[in-house]
Amino acid sequence: MFKLYTVGQLSNLTKISIRTLHYYEKLGLLNPIRDEINQYRQYSDRDILILQQIAILKRMKYKLSEIAVFLDQNGPVVGESSHHVVTAWMQSLEKQLKIVREQKEDLKRVEQLLFSTLYSIRVTDEVNLDEMLNFIKELDQPKDLSRSTLLQQVFTPEELKVLPIDKSGTVEMEWADILKEINKHMHEAPDSEASQKLAKRISEYASVLFHGDEQLAEKYWEYITPEDGQSPRAYGMSTEVMRYIEKILER
Structure with a gap:
């Protein structure tokens, strides 16, 4: 039997405000079940996995609309067995690692281009517009x-x-x-x-x-x-x- 969390418990454990959790639900990012008796929201292991994905993608400056697309394409299917839970978490984390590594490579390349441009200005004491144009071009070129x-x-x-x-x-x-x-x-x-x-x-x-x-x-x-x-x-x-x-x- 999987543990379920109330919105207050989940907010306290994750430090995500109740208002934000409700907003994620409104956007369709979260879909908590409702208690049959009092209709209170109840969050499962699947919701925690989704929150973890949202936290990582937000940290990487993804917009919520972009995160929604990612979750729609890569949403976990968590069944009743522990094997399905483990598999879902592993698949999700592997996909997130891939995204982080790709962004890391992109940021490293941007860092090198910025440094090279700053370096050239420091050598010559002037801004070379041809180099600035080349910088813009290089940003979209393959490594x-x-x-x-x-x-x-x-x-x-x-x-x-x-x-x-x-x-x-x-x-x-x-x-x-x-x-x-x-x-x-x-x-x-x-x-x-x-x-x-x-x-x-x-x-x-x-x-x-x-x-x-x-x-x-x-x-x-x-x-x-x-x-x-x-x-x-x-x-x-x-x-x-x-x-x-x-x-x-x-x-």
Whole structure:
């Protein structure tokens, strides 16, 4: 025999107001049974499962109208046996996990695009409208799997965890400031005071970024070095910029 809850009990246990529970019923999201004697609402395990789904989907910014469609398509069928209850919960949670993971991937991609745009503005001190237009376009484009595949072919899983790829932290943003200085001084002599200050700063930064692993730093440098006539593999790291860095580090 499954336990039934009154609207007050359910409200107290879930911290969802009675008014909200009534509203969900009005929208057709919940369908509590009625006590045969007093017609009071009684909520079952099925209603709790639905409330759990609503809570997750609301947290993910779904509208109630969208949640209604989801519940209509994926509504649990909870029978009298414990096996049916367990199966319904597992199926529901698996579907919710899938939605969360898909949104997580989408949000991660948006985060990377936002960081890249902020990064470019920090390097140049100006807003590039072409890059803004590209940002808008990229939001609706499928993720580029070829780049990910290439990285996996070049670097080990352990190395990929260290590399400054698809990361958006303060350490990665510091390179934007260094790159800005490089663009200011790259036409100076490699042994000038400004160039050598930059060389020291780059060396110290690389040591932090690659955790002192000079071999990995060299491997990453070779990876991002573009062939003549090719576009940079990393933002701002043109052939000209990279040659300047190499020259000042050799001094």
